[in-house]
Amino acid sequence: MTQVILxxxxxxxxxxxxxLGYSMVYGIIKLLNFAHGDIxxxxxxxxxxxxxxxxxxxxxxxGALAVILLVSIVLTGTTGVxxxxxxxxxxxxxxxxxxxITAVGMSFFLEYGVRQIWGPDPQPWPSNGRLSDFLSTxxxxxxxxxxxxxxxxxxLTYSQLVILAFAVVLMAALALYIGKTRxxxxxxxxxxxxxxxxxxxxxxNATISRVFFIGSAMAGVAGxxxxxxxxxxxxxxxxxxxLKAFTAAVIGGIGNxxxxxxxxxxxxxxxxxxxxxxxxxxxxxxxxxxxxxFLTVKPTGILGERVVERM
Amino acid sequence: MPIDAKTNLLLPPTxxxxxxxxxxxxxxxHGILRILGIVGIVFVFALxxxxxxxxxxxxxxxALIYILLALGLNVVVGYAGLLDLGYVAFFAVGAYTSxxxxxxxxxxxxxxxxxxxxxxxxxxxxxxxxxxxxxxDYLAIVTLGFGEIIRIVAQNWEPVTGGxxxxxxxxxxxxxxxxxxxxxxxxxxxxxxxxxxxxxIPRLAKGKLGRAWKAVRDDEDAAEAMGINTYxxxxxxxxxxxxxxxxxxQLQASFISVVTPSSxxxxxxxxxxxxxxxxxxxxxxxxxxxxxxxxxxxxxxxDVWENRYLAFGILLLVVxxxxxxxxxxxxxxxxxxxxxxxxxxxVETPAKSHDYDPxxxxxx
Numbered sequence: 001m002t003q004v005i006l007x008x009x010x011x012x013x014x015x016x017x018x019x020l021g022y023s024m025v026y027g028i029i030k031l032l033n034f035a036h037g038d039i040x041x042x043x044x045x046x047x048x049x050x051x052x053x054x055x056x057x058x059x060x061x062x063g064a065l066a067v068i069l070l071v072s073i074v075l076t077g078t079t080g081v082x083x084x085x086x087x088x089x090x091x092x093x094x095x096x097x098x099x100x101i102t103a104v105g106m107s108f109f110l111e112y113g114v115r116q117i118w119g120p121d122p123q124p125w126p127s128n129g130r131l132s133d134f135l136s137t138x139x140x141x142x143x144x145x146x147x148x149x150x151x152x153x154x155x156l157t158y159s160q161l162v163i164l165a166f167a168v169v170l171m172a173a174l175a176l177y178i179g180k181t182r183x184x185x186x187x188x189x190x191x192x193x194x195x196x197x198x199x200x201x202x203x204x205n206a207t208i209s210r211v212f213f214i215g216s217a218m219a220g221v222a223g224x225x226x227x228x229x230x231x232x233x234x235x236x237x238x239x240x241x242x243l244k245a246f247t248a249a250v251i252g253g254i255g256n257x258x259x260x261x262x263x264x265x266x267x268x269x270x271x272x273x274x275x276x277x278x279x280x281x282x283x284x285x286x287x288x289x290x291x292x293x294f295l296t297v298k299p300t301g302i303l304g305e306r307v308v309e310r311m
Numbered sequence: 312m313p314i315d316a317k318t319n320l321l322l323p324p325t326x327x328x329x330x331x332x333x334x335x336x337x338x339x340x341h342g343i344l345r346i347l348g349i350v351g352i353v354f355v356f357a358l359x360x361x362x363x364x365x366x367x368x369x370x371x372x373x374a375l376i377y378i379l380l381a382l383g384l385n386v387v388v389g390y391a392g393l394l395d396l397g398y399v400a401f402f403a404v405g406a407y408t409s410x411x412x413x414x415x416x417x418x419x420x421x422x423x424x425x426x427x428x429x430x431x432x433x434x435x436x437x438x439x440x441x442x443x444x445x446x447x448d449y450l451a452i453v454t455l456g457f458g459e460i461i462r463i464v465a466q467n468w469e470p471v472t473g474g475x476x477x478x479x480x481x482x483x484x485x486x487x488x489x490x491x492x493x494x495x496x497x498x499x500x501x502x503x504x505x506x507x508x509x510x511x512i513p514r515l516a517k518g519k520l521g522r523a524w525k526a527v528r529d530d531e532d533a534a535e536a537m538g539i540n541t542y543x544x545x546x547x548x549x550x551x552x553x554x555x556x557x558x559x560x561q562l563q564a565s566f567i568s569v570v571t572p573s574s575x576x577x578x579x580x581x582x583x584x585x586x587x588x589x590x591x592x593x594x595x596x597x598x599x600x601x602x603x604x605x606x607x608x609x610x611x612x613x614d615v616w617e618n619r620y621l622a623f624g625i626l627l628l629v630v631x632x633x634x635x636x637x638x639x640x641x642x643x644x645x646x647x648x649x650x651x652x653x654x655x656x657x658v659e660t661p662a663k664s665h666d667y668d669p670x671x672x673x674x675x
Contacts (some may be wrong), residue, residue: 026448032448032451032452087628087632090632091631091632091635094635096448097388097392097394097592098631098635100394100448100451101394101584101588101627101631102627102628102631102632104396104581104584104627105624105625105626105627105628105631106624106628107624108581108620108621108623108624108627109621109624109625109628110624111620111624112620112621112623112624113621113624115621116621239577240459243452243455243456243459246452247452247456250449250452281463281466281467282463282467284459284460284463285459285460285463285464287456288453288456288457288459288460289460291452291453291456292438292441292442292453292456292457293441295441295442295445295449295453296440296441299444299445299449
């Protein structure tokens with residue numbers, strides 16, 4: 001059982017990282033950014049391409065991962081900002097439905113744009129960037145043995161631990177940024193009342209761009225880590241994961257950052273338990289049925305507040 | 312045209328009545344629309360006579376089924392303003408219900424119609440019931456999740472749904488001793504259902520319920536203040552859309568005689584939504600145009616470009632940004648005619664209630 005919980009927390013940390021971007025964007029402009037999951041996928045493809053294309057990156061060892069994380073953060077963040085500026089900003093005062101559909105179109109564009117460039121087949125993650133290879137020892141028979149930490153009667157491998165720690169650090173940093181800095185205050189102000197914020201001298205466009213940069217960059221980080229851990233990426237992987245991340249954001253209470261983290265971990269745990277009880281092929285059904293049931297009982301999410309709908 | 316909230320403005324009823332009284336002319340916008348409608352109907356009936364090849368008829372039937380789906384989704388998205396991203400789930404419910412009942416229990420195809428309707432109503436209530444009270448984005452994501460649930464259940468519940476290989480050998484329609492088995496007959500069957508939809512759905516939209524849908528779409532709070540039960544109104548739209556899709560699914564199942572989970576992926580829902588959006592939400596001729604584009608587009612592009620869905624994504628973005636009301640908006644009679652509501656655009660407070668919509672006034 002401990003192992004089930006640990007696995008759930010690990011998967012949940014991915015959901016949480018992606019849910020954060022969803023939740024931030026939703027909180028500030030009340031837009032369900034369907035393309036967010038695809039930015040996660042795009043981040044993974046950028047990481048893979050860097051591992052192949054940058055000469056001598058293999059000699060950096062685990063430092064290679066740091067390099068591709070950095071590249072991926074910059075590129076996915078910029079992509080997010082561009083998407084907002086080109087597709088969402090012109091429609092900011094349009095009916096919600098138009099913006100949502102634009103977001104669906106953007107998601108298609110990213111998915112099939114990536115398919116056009118890298119091809120439809122799942123791509124193997126280059127061997128010089130596999131997290132588990134760095135964090136393992138070679139035993140007497142020459143086979144690689146993953147290092148792991150025992151926790152009660154379960155265990156987490158080092159790579160899982162690294163990713164979990166990374167997610168926690170990123171979330172803590174983000175919470176500090178939103179809560180303590182001037183830019184963070186601007187974001188919260190816009191989320192409360194965009195017009196009043198702009199009257200008080202907050203640069204609304206710049207702040208929204210910043211939100212998109214940060215949200216997309218976190219999705220990019222999650223994408224690289226997903227690739228480095230699971231060693232295989234496909235152009236459609238962002239669809240389901242994005243859907244789950246949104247589910248997580250809703251469970252936690254959309255627009256609330258702590259809610260997104262909590263929701264991500266909750267969803268990971270639920271899925272992990274669902275898999276043990278019902279079998280792996282039903283785990284997505286389990287997650288979505290839970291979402292529907294949850295919404296009937298507590299529509300605002302665990303930490304959410306009632307939000308008035310913008311028309 | 313620049314987008315702003317004011318483009319939602321609706322004509323004051325007096326203008327509509329005045330227009331209805333005006334003398335009818337074949338060269339006016341409404342006259343041209345009527346001519347287009349007649350030409351369309353004649354063409355649809357004449358197509359099997361012009362070219363009765365299997366490919367043409369199959370493609371034609373496929374286009375008709377897409378038009379049916381798009382018309383149903385138009386009720387949900389276009390009239391009631393509920394974004395449904397898993398619409399194909401109801402299509403699947405209809406197809407599987409009729410497929411399972413005919414192949415496993417030996418029911419005749421016509422007898423499964425009530426079962427299909429019942430299942431779709433249940434599915435609509437299960438999904439719409441809890442979520443229609445909530446914010447509209449939740450509905451979008453829950454319907455998306457529901458679409459996935461139905462597909463995964465169909466794929467994994469082997470004893471009932473046949474798993475990944477699906478259900479095959481679905482019989483045709485038979486009434487007493489007479490069986491529809493020629494592919495052309497299916498085509499005409501689809502045409503009849505389509506005409507029913509083309510004339511019935513605008514009538515529905517023009518009635519009390521339809522006006523309530525549009526009121527809820529334009530401003531839920533104002534509609535509620537006017538005494539409309541917004542929840543019932545929304546769930547009615549949702550269920551009507553669900554049943555319509557279910558019947559289209561039944562037609563599809565009996566037409567190709569196979570149902571497999573792979574025909575009900577998210578892409579299908581997205582395509583139908585695209586038909587509605589590209590054509591023009593709430594506009595019946597627009598939706599038909601959109602459905603024709605999405606069925607024939609990939610067929611025409613098939614040889615040219617492998618990755619046609621990329622083109623679709625770009626098309627969706629361009630249409631949304633350049634022509635946010637679609638190619639054939641519900642606010643103008645013909646795609647190129649002036650927006651009927653432009654002259655009102657200077658009014659500051661949006662008028663919310665209306666009982667006139669140009670596209671409803673003429674048969675399409």
